[in-house]
Amino acid sequence: MNKKFNIQTILIAPLDWGFGHTTRCIPIIQVLLQNNFTVIIAASGKQKILLQQEFPSLTFIDLRGYNISYAKNKFLLPCKILMQVPKILLAIRNEKKWLQFAIEKYKIDVVISDNRYGLHSTKIPCVFITHQLLVKMPFKWLENLAQKINYHFINKFSASWIPDFEGDKNIAGKLAHPSKMPSTAVSYIGLLSRFSKIEEVVMQxxxxxxxxxxxxxxxxxxxxxxxxxxxxxxxxxxxxxxxxxxxxxxxxxxxxxxxxxxxxxxxxxxxxxxxxxxxxxxxxxxxxxxxxxxxxxxxxxxxxxxxxxxxxxxxxxxxxxxxxxxxxxxxxxxxxKLFPFQQPQLTENNLQNKIVELLQNLTIAQD
Missing domain, CATH: 3.40.50.2000 (Glycogen Phosphorylase B;)
Structure with missing residues (x-):
């Protein structure tokens, strides 16, 4: 048991939508390992392969993805996604059932879900990671409906962590800083990157x-x-x-x-x-x-x-x-070569301190 917390085992589960949700979990996993937590990863397919290459010694559990398919034509994509809503809702329901089983079998104390809507439980603290509180849509009424559905699921989690900065100097704009916020606790954890700058670089x-x-x-x-x-x-x-x-x-x-x-x-x-x-x-x-x-x-x-x-x-x-x-x-x-690039001035953030603080808040809230 980690001496600072009443928790030891943390489940990390990224969505299978490309590699972005998977790779941005890497710095969080690194922070958890540095603080002596036991990390279990739930994933499948290419996302699982990638994380196994990064963390070969960790325990992996197979968790089926949403397996969303896409249209070749951008204008057909909304219809293509809409047709898959029943399949997505079924996947959400199935992963919710799966989580109840996994909590008992693997003695999980906390869940960190990157955009997997079904991974919440009343038994333990569950965190939802997203940068998209506002889901951009071609029509305002559709955008409002999508946000309502989004918040319906997000509000089932103990907290939501947003990989962006508070205030005007941010990356995601309206996506992560909408006028209407969810009712669950929201924390901005700053930029998430698995990469560190190299001091001396030879251009190749x-x-x-x-x-x-x-x-x-x-x-x-x-x-x-x-x-x-x-x-x-x-x-x-x-x-x-x-x-x-x-x-x-x-x-x-x-x-x-x-x-x-x-x-x-x-x-x-x-x-x-x-x-x-x-x-x-x-x-x-x-x-x-x-x-x-x-x-x-x-x-x-x-x-x-x-x-x-x-x-x-x-x-x-x-x-x-x-x-x-x-x-x-x-x-x-x-x-x-003619474009006038401007270097953004973003706030430096200490991810380790932020994650530790938020985990402490979770355990206090659960008590």
Missing amino acids: YNYCIILSGPEPQRTILEDKIFAEINTLKENILLIRGKPDCNKTFKTPDNITIKNHLPGNEISKAMQESNFIICRSGYTTVMEFLSLHKKAILIPTPGQTEQEYLAKKLMQQQWCFSIEQKNFQLQKILADV
């Missing part, structure tokens, strides 16, 4: 391209890049975001392709690159901001959150952004 690449996110959009963007990449003269590293793939590629000497890299190697590669080309997923944004890197963002078509973030950050000149349908690699590389 002009561009580091990081593919991520759900299919089929990951492959659609990859195909656009492959159509041009071999014609470029600059040094380029492409990380495909496929930890379960062993495919090899024959490329010119200036092009390096990796199926996947562990976190420490991705961090090194990003810092050895002049520019990052990536999706505007929130976790990815936090990672390149934490390293003070210039980025070219390509929001996943139809994901309104990513489209909002990319537009907001480009208006602030924190990054350059382009829609996937307009993406032409050679043209973008020329345009970005």
